[in-house]
Amino acid sequence: MPTCKPAYMAKLNSISIEGFRSIRDEVTIRFPNNKPVVLIGENNCGKSNVIRALDILFGEYHPKYKDVEHFDHHGRDSKTPIVISGSVSNFSGVLGRPPQRINAFKFKCIKGSEIEYVALLEDGTPHGYISNDVRGELTSIIVNSEHNLSYQLSYTSKHTLLSKVMKVLHKSLISDEQRVAALKKLYVEIQNTFDEVPEFKQFKGSMSTISGEILANMSYMLQMDFSAYDPSNYFKSLRVNPIEGTDARSFEELGTGQQQLLALAFAHAYCKSFINGDIVLILDEPESHLHPLAQKWLSKMIIKMAADGLQIVITTHSANFIDLFNIDSLFLLRKNGQATTVINHSAESLYKHCIATGANADKTKVETVVPFYANHSTTHILNGFFAKKVVLVEGLTEELALPIYLERRGLDVTREGIEIIGVHGKGNLAKWWRLFTLYGIPTFVCFDNDEKHDKQGIQRTDSLKAIGITDDELAAIIGTKDWAISDGYCVFGVDFETTMKKSFDDYNAVEVSQKELLGTASKHIVAREVARYLKMDEEKGWTNIDIIKTKLLSLEPFKPAVTAAASATTAPIKSTATSDMLEQLKAKFGI
Template sequence: MISKMEMINYKCFAKKEIKFSEMTILAGANAAGKSSIIQALLLFYGSLKNSDKKTDVIDVSNALRIQVGGPKSLVAQNPVELENADFKLSIYDGQNWSVINYKIDMLSPLKLIAEKEEISTMNEVFYLNAERMGPRISYAAGIDDKIVSDGSNAAYLMDRADMAGRKIHESLALNGQASKFSIHVEEWMNAILGDVSFSLSTDLIKATTDIKYLNSMVNQEILPTMTGFGISYILSIVTAGLWCSCLEGAVLVIENPEAHLHPYSQSQMGKFLMLLTNAGVQVIVETHSEHIIDGARIQAACMKRTNQMCVNFLSAEENQIKIKEIEVSETGELREWPVGFFDQKSQDLRELFKMRKQNAN
């Protein structure tokens, strides 16, 4: 499990350490460094693909799974002194530190040279970004063993899992072990959204997978493009989560799981993500939703595992990024509410009360 990560001269962090737990939530204002932390994780584990090489050349866009331009933008503009590297990433797995020093390749300035030290962590990282694929008539088939970052192969993964007889972790089986992986996905879609069923079919010649939805209000299946974005966005998360539950030591990183979801469904999603930790999945979530956090801490309290939940609040203060770790009590309560941490509702209500008082006078 990833317990800690240290970043030196990386993006907005001159030198910063951040803690992780079985369930880690990254919250905070825009441009406060949340995505930078996720990118650091992706870059670090993307640099371990050729684990037998002490020194490797890394294509940054491939590692981060998004076009980012030249790697020079990854170097902090207010660096501390660091020998033999432009920036440095280190991860602690609870027993040992794994360290990678990064240098911009002067012969090929769009690449990074990664020099690895004492590598001991080899977690498999699954990542879903905020720009997940919405409703499509058909989805591309491909990549049999891993969700892609936009979630576009979720339907295909389900179909392959059904054919292979893939079983999910028993703690996540809502109604006992089903005969198909896709049935578990459907049950969790129902638990989060309510009243959803679907069918799958893959055309191996066209390399596409079709999914059609059904609910109690229609008498025939409909295409994803005839439904809202929430169903398509949630499909990849549930599929990836249940897929990871079959593996040992999987890390699931998700950006904005609340996208296109009603507050009730956001809370249910938070509970689902916390439940994944029961199956040994380490979950790292970037979110702007208090409902995701509330659902996760309610579930953590029910499981009596609030000590395995970590909320990191990031803020920009005095020209630097600060990370505040907020503890969750045994009853699921947050022990602190820093300024800027989901306090906008109370501020807006005070403003409305002030206006009502003024109008009354």
């Protein structure tokens, strides 16, 4: 019996894109083995252009005949060439003389010139004739609310999921002549049953007579007839129907979210049963139409599907689909001016950034840094990846109250794309600052000088040293009992509430009235409501809020020494200033 799985399983290793829509300079998306590629970033940053480029190179329609519009060229400049290339492996077909395997496909378009679409062979030689059979070894399929389930589970084209499955099943079926003969006999019986319906038999006879007359002068005396099966693909007689309880439903009865999930289930079953590669499944915003719990479940399923060998690309605006365990398959897209940039990192580059910004070199290891971050991450913290700027605060009180203070001074953080995130203690500030700044996200740190959980000042020192504060500045900052605001940080004196009470004359009175009105003494709820009702007199408190506002609006990205995903483990990098400071702390506190 032949095996369903082919000897060769075509895979996409990477795709490079240049001059296409928002992508000016070449960007490359690499496909790690058995992990989903996750494209994140704010709206209009270029995520959709990446999947459009994938569809040009590996989609249903032959790239050679692609109708390229003027707006497909970056900056709408038709003189700018569009170049899309995909590195591949494990293609079974060979091309050229002498025959060679295919290493890549390349698409190039300059307005006014013929489209160039070639396969690059093992020695780099371009080969211009690429048949649909060769192209069919690796195809991309987009699943979103526009490319719905009824299309993918139909025979509309040979590129749909259902057509691909049935082609594999048909090949296996016809390999056994006795099985084919038995099936034909059964289909004859089905046809005879249809003929027992008088209306069908009459219509069939009329159709046969009329078509025979019309087509009488055609080659081979073509005629029309009805059949219960397609002899070119016996399995085309089968249809896929969703079932609810015991009743069959139409796809139109399903919600869009249900359709997307069923399409994914079908693709996963196809992958596990027949192939380990050969399709790139593109999920455009899979969170659409799914409630948060369903998103979390689907995220787990996508990771499982990828582990089973299905190549998956997703674009998303949901932190539920970010898994830091798969950091090397996470790509952050941002707009730099009018051009899309792509940021991708690895365990090695995260490790080097942590060490370079003062992390403990004895405790931080390249093999443990990713599990450390992944195990401590939450969807709430990971929302920072979708922000233009991030403000890290110690806890819920600052997270709820600070946006109110800023909005009352004219800065709507939501409108400006600023995410204020509580990280559950000052000991976590430097950790998440390092992650976000590694990806070039402008990040501001707020904390207080409460020594309750940081008597030796190590956590505050770590946070300040990470953002570049020198030894000379540290003592004054850590010792202050009042506001301390600079370009990358804000210190709220002893603690947030004490500092606010000192800075606003009416704070105590408003706090008492709000506790009575709300019927609760919950610290963070009361602090938020107090922020809403403080007087707007020109007091010290509002002056400092204005300074924070100015610092946030002018906040620039931290430029890490690590600018690209590292490919190899490197020796630990010592930060001299940080090392000196740690030695001082050891001497002072005996640690």
